[in-house]
Amino acid sequence: MAPRHPTTDQPVADLAIVGATALVGTPAIGVDGLAEFAASTTIEITDGAITWIGPSADARPSAREVIDANGLVAMPGLINTHCHAAMTFLRGVAEDVPIANWFNDYIWPMEVNVGGRDVYIGTMVAAAEMIESGITSFADHYFFMDEAARAVEKSGMRANLGSAFFSSQGNEGLAHSVEFAEAWHGRANGRITTSIAPHAPYTCNDDDLRGAADAARRLGVRVHIHAAEDMHQTQLGVDGRGITPIQVLAETGVLDAGVIIAHGNGIVDADIELLATHRDRVGVTHGPKGYLKYALGPLTPIRGLLAAGVPVGYCTDGAASNSTLDVFENMRITAITQKHAANDATWFRSGTALQLAGSGAAAVIGQPGMIGELRVGARADVILVDVSGFHCQPLHDLAATLVYCVQASDVRTTIVDGNVLMRDRRLTTIDREALLTEFRQRASALTDRSHGRTIQDYTT
């Protein structure tokens, strides 16, 4: 890489990160290889994009803002591939219950109470938590999404947003999801992208799935849907209509249109073949903390998916099931459980774990090359991680440190689209006290179930 020698006094960049140890490469999908780091590296950012990466000794950073990252690891901002951000309100309301009770007795009766302002406030709290945890981008699937989009605009995060619907809403559900996707795609300087968001094959009929696929193709966006969430759901599909939920997505054109699939624990071998033929436009989201808590299983067949070239990324789902919006935690649990499930301690090396967090997750949400990698031309979504803590030292294997040792609170600085959203643990776009005050005030009203109504039934 050529040294930089600015010839004028004008700043050559908006922002320069100097002296970082940078995660500059992870293995290709399906290759269980090593991560690549570059010591003492400078990353220059202009107009929201990475414009130069190279040895700090070669660079003469002349930037409007310089961040000294000596002793810090620079890595691509984490991508949360499936979330219900506003569900931060319901964190902890339904613990130690089976999944059917979780939906029918708690979540769906409580969600009757949710309004637009709640979604704005709940999404802002989620954004604050995610920025603090090094997440720069999330794919969201919920209701009142105009308000979620406003929270994304205000917080400075990047998000792919889908307005969720059930077929029990009649034609209006799909129509509104399409309207939202059309209205918001590309907004907030391109930080907001959208998807069409049917809830699941068991709550949406084939006509709605076909309609979602057609709209996604027309708008150039993806479908975002829950499917094959566990083997029980897959078995019910096979018993009821003779095909798996993934086969339903194939038959209705959803795979062809491109789709973010949450969560895929019930994906079987025949499904992997179908997904492989659409691997340039489908991906699977994986959030094992929730699956383990709610005893859903077996775990997503990640080994088979990666071998077939199907991208996989981590997700936190909503805080009501996952408790925290922490991709580091889900990465760690994934690595541990994948080794355990395969009975093979040599599989799912740290390089692979980091691939799922970056380029793999970017591919899942349809933004490969644009985010999830530190490379020239990518959008500047970067986090700086402090690995000086006792729980990280010494640094014999930095990739393993990031996977097995780092805590979300070790993230010092979070940058999205070139904007610093957290500087040395201080949020720059969110007023913490004001937000928490309104959030706590609203939380108790939302958990009232005395009205006896529900937005949907979990009948599988």
Ligand SMILES: [Zn+2]
């Ligand atoms: Zn979900």
